[in-house]
Amino acid sequence: MSRLLLYPFYLLFCFFSLLSGIQTDDLQILMKLKSTFLQTSNTSAFSSWESSNSMCNFTGITCNSDNFVTEIELSNHSLTGVLPLDSICHLQSLEKLSFGFNSLNCPIMGELKNCVSLQYLDLGNNFFMGCSVPDISSLSRLQYLYLNGSKFSGTFPYKSLQNMIGLAHLSLGDNPFNPLPFPKEVLKLTNLTCLYLCSCSIQGTIPAEIGNLKELIYLGLSDNIMTGKIPIEIGNLVNLRELELYNNSFTGKLPVGLRNLTKLEVFDASLNYLEGDLSELRFLNNVVSLYLFENNFSGQVPSEFGKFKKLVSLSIYSNSFTGALPQELGSLAKFDFIDASENFFIGPIPPNMCKQGTMRGLLMLQNNLTGEIPASYANCSTLLRFRVRNNSLSGSVPAGIWGLPNVNIIDIALNRIHGPITSDIKNAKFLVQLFAENNRLSGELPAEISEATSLISIYLNDNQLSGSIQQLPTSLLSFLISNNRLTGEIPHSICNASFLQLLDISNNSLSGKIPKCLGNFCDNLLVMNLQMNNFHGTIPDTFANCYQLRTLVFNGNQLEGLLPKSLVNCKNLEVLDLGNNKINDRFPYWLEALPNLHVLVLKSNRFYGPIGNHNTSGIFFPKLRILDLSHNEFSGLLPRYYFENLNAMMINEDSKHEPQYLGEIFYYQDSVVLTVKGLEIKLQRILTIFTTIDFSSNKFEGEIPKELGRLIILRLLNLSHNSLTNHIPSSLENLSQLESLDLSSNRLTGQIPIQLTSLTFLAKLNLSRNKLTGPIPQGKQFGTFENDSYYDNLGLCGLPLQINCSTNDLLPPPLLLIFEEDNDSIFASGFSWRVVLMGYGCGFLVGLAMGCVVFKRGSPQWLLRFVEGDRNGKMRRHNNPRSRKRRN
Structure with missing residues (x-):
């Protein structure tokens, strides 16, 4: 009888013993987990994980009432190494497993098949590159699945989702999965409230069955390969608050069903090919953020947008909208950002945008706006970005705008704005970028600009500024003030701008010497353009550390002396323009090894002596495309070696690509002045496929090398005003891209090669003032050239000249051949055709x-x-x- 009384206590003892054993197992699993991560991670997450403490008090651990582990929450704890699922899934009561926002990587140890109680799984935002998604088919109780942003690859097992009927959050985006159509298994998960499939290689159309997911609050399909129209059935998702469809290839008009999404707060359909108007969005009264940029929308912005009381952000740039923006937008209490750039909006800037005191960003670049900048904007203290570039605005800038206390960017470039830059700019303590180029600003650059201590970019080129440059902010990265009326010297304060990258002070009336200190920050300098000023003295030999320098232009000054040999260290130099100075030196053959030099202009200086043909071996200007040595005193023979090795003029590597231009660096653009078809023309942009050689007005002698015919993509060739002799080489017929050929004012003899008629792009030909004989070739482009092309060649005949060719004129008479054989000595001694x-x-x-x-x-x-x-x-x-x- 006594044994029977003790039996219940025995069973209770066994139960608690078993329970204690299970709890002991959970503790052992956690301690093993700690040991695994501490081998690879530098983290404090496990500082509380001591066997002396209750495991239910460990950081990130939650237990149930029976003290079994139900949750492991270790997201964002700097964990690295592998994920040991083989031990974790022995926690029999585990319902939540969260390791998101760490740095876990492959391989994943073990499987998830034993974690059958899991309701929440987060492995998102890790680095499982090269891993496939672990088998999740046994997780039928799962309600939240986050695998996004972990670089999983392979094919996602969508079939394993069909048993997860209770799934509410499914987040698989930002993984490089194999491309697949929209998964049908997802369309059966009718309890979903959040579906994130952005950037996971979904292709094809959105199925009409998307309307079945009526509980959805968030739907993200952005950054995929999706096409077709947005289905009208999307209007069935009446609980939707966020809809993200950006960066796909959707076409057609916005569906009528969108008007049903009255709870929608965020709609982003930007970066697609959608068209039509925005009439279907008039009913989105609860919208907070609306992003429709870079589509093909047209028409006017509905006036109803001005009644969206919750509207905060509107981004509709790069479409074809017309008319005026709704004035009512300025009355919205929370409205703080608009980007309506690159459209066809007309009329003035809405004057009341800043009245509510909330405006942070006003971007209306490249429209047809007119009128003045509203005076009310001078009090817009919350404004961070003010950009109205490339409109037709006029009037002056309200003084207060220069000194807005929180503004980061002021961009009023390419308008008709006049007036001075006021001293208020000293109050713009957070101003980073000032763009005001191509306006009519006048007056002096205020010295107070140096007090804008955050300013890194100043673009004031192409205005009417005068006076001297006094002080500059030491924080400058870009200083462009070309094409003004500035005088005086370069201020010494520029020496303190040690991070300067772009310096363009060209086309002013600045004088003095070039400061040697410009070489002190050459480590960062990309562009130095000082052309068309009155600088004198020598070029400082301070380029030893200019490894990043891409453009150096001193054209049109009074510089003299020798060319500094430290330029040979500028291995990234693309444009070197020293034309129109007084530099007195021999040809800088040591520049020929610069691997990236595209443009070399030495025109109109006092260079002398022979070029090329020196005893060197190796590379000769491998990328040179523009070579202008005109108007110097170079002598000797033309450089045959160069013509054999100017590879960039032989192979058109850029013909298969989109046109590219030299020196495109954030609103700066390389340019060059060349003699093109007899006229001096400024190329505002230099195409990388443009090629020219100009050796005119020197003292070159001897024959034209046949090797010139190797430069098959040469477009302009000018050898005029030299002392070249002998025949025109027929190899020039290989210059199939040639547009201008000037060989005038030389001593060339013989006939014009008939092979030149194959130059079908030749638009300008000048062979005047030579000693050419015989008939002028006929046909093709030669039928377009006038008498001026052949002037002062007494031996030529045929059209367009009035001298007819007899039968005997078709071949030179023997007497003329004798004269031709010895023409150098004969004509040099004064012998003439008279x-x-x-x-x-x-x-x-x-x-x-x-x-x-x-x-x-x-x-x-x-x-x-x-x-x-x-x-x-x-x-x-x-x-x-x-x-x-x-x-x-």
């Missing part, structure tokens, strides 16, 4: 007299011997192989 013609006249009279004598008295033997002897001499000359080769 003498030749006089000789022909005298010879004709003597021949006529001799004919009369022969006719009356017979053939004198002395005359026959003289004539026969001369004939034999000529025959011997014609049989001379050397003579025959030269003639041909």
Whole structure:
């Protein structure tokens, strides 16, 4: 009987013993988990995980009433290494497992099949690169699944979702899965409230069955490969508050069903190909953020938008909207951001946008806005970004705008705004970028600008500013103030701008010497453009550390002396323009090894001596496309070696790509002035496929090398005003892209090669002032050239000249060939064609007299011997192989 009384206590003892054993197992699993992570992670997450403490008090651990582990919450704890699921899933009561926002990586140890009680699984935002998603088919109780942003690959097992009928949150986005159509298994999860499938390679259309997910509050399908129209059934999602469809290829108009989404707060359909108007959005009274930029929408912005009391952000840039923006937008109490750039809006800037005191960003670039900047904006103390670039605004800037206390960006460029920059700018303590180029601003640059201590970009080029540059902020990265009326010297304060990257003070009236300190911050400098000023002295030899320098332009000053050899260290230099100075030096052959040099302009200086043909080996200007050495005193032969090695003029590597331009660096653009088809033209942008060689107005002599024919993509060639001799090489027919050829004012002889008629792009030809002979080739482009192309070549005949070619003119007479063979010595000694013609006249009279004598008295033997002897001499000359080769 006593045993029976003790039996219940025995069973109770066994139960608690078993329970204690289970709890002991949970503790052992947690301690093993700690040990695993501490081997690879530097984290304090496990500081409380001591066996002396209750495991239910460990950081990130939650237990149930029976003290079993139900939750592990270790998100965002700097964990690294592998995930040991093989031990974690032995926690029999585990319902929540969260390791999101860590740095866990492959391989995943073990499987999830034993975690059958899981209702919440978060492995998102880790680095499981190369891993497939672990098997989740056994997790039928799962309600929250977050695998987003963990770089899982392979094919996601959507079929494993079909048993998870209670799933409410499904987040698989931002993983490089294999492309698949929209998964049908997802469309059966009718309890879903959140579906995040952005950036996980979903392709094809949105199925109409999306309307079945009527509990959805959030739907994200952005950054995929989706096409087609937005289905009308999306209007069934009446509980939807966020709809993200951006960066796909959706087409067509917005569906009528959108008007049913009256709870919608965020709608983002930007970066698609949607079209039509926005009439279907007039009923979204609860919308807070509306993003529709970079589509093909048109028409006017509905006036109903001005009644959206909760509207905070509106971004509709890069569409085709017209008309005026609704004035009512300015009365919205919470409205703080609008980007309506790159449309066709007209009228003034809405004057009341800043009246509510909430406006942070007003961006209306590239429209057709007119009128003045509203005076009310001068009091817009909350404004961070004010950008109205490229409109037709006029008037002056309200003084207070220059000194808005919180503004980061002021961009009023490319308008018709006039007036001064006021000293209020000193109050703009947070101003980072000031863009006011291409306006009519006048007055002096205020010294107070140096007190805007956050300012890194100043773009004031193409205005009417005058006076001197006084002080500059030391924080500057970009300073562009070209095309103004500035005088004085470069201020010494520029030496303190040690992070300067862009410096363009060209086209002013600045003077003095170039400060040597500009080389002190050469580590960062990308562009130095000082052209068209009055700087004098020598170029500082301070370029030893200018490894990043891409553009150096000193054109149009009074600089003299030698070219600094430290430029050879500028390995990234693309444009070097030193034209129109007084530099007195030999050709800088040491520049030829610069691997990225595209443009070399030395025109109109005092360079002298021969170029090229020196005893060196290796690379010769591998990327050079523009070479202008005109108007110097270079002499000797043309540089045959260069013509053999200018690879960038031989192969058109850029023809398969979109047009590219040199020096495009955040609103700065490289330019160059060249003689194009006889006129000096400024190329505002330099195409990388543009090629030209200009050696005109020097003292080059000898023949034109046939190697020029290797430069098959050359567009402009100017060798005029030299002392070049011999024939025009027929190899020039290979220059199939040539548009302008100027060989005028030389001593070229022989005929114009008929092969040049194959140059179908040739629009300008100048062969005047030479000693060319024979008929002018006919056909194709040669039919378009006027007399000026051939002026002062007495031996030419045929159209467009008025000199007809006789049959004998088709081949040069033997006498002319003799003259051609020795033309250098003959013409150099003063012999001219006038003498030749006089000789022909005298010879004709003597021949006529001799004919009369022969006719009356017979053939004198002395005359026959003289004539026969001369004939034999000529025959011997014609049989001379050397003579025959030269003639041909």
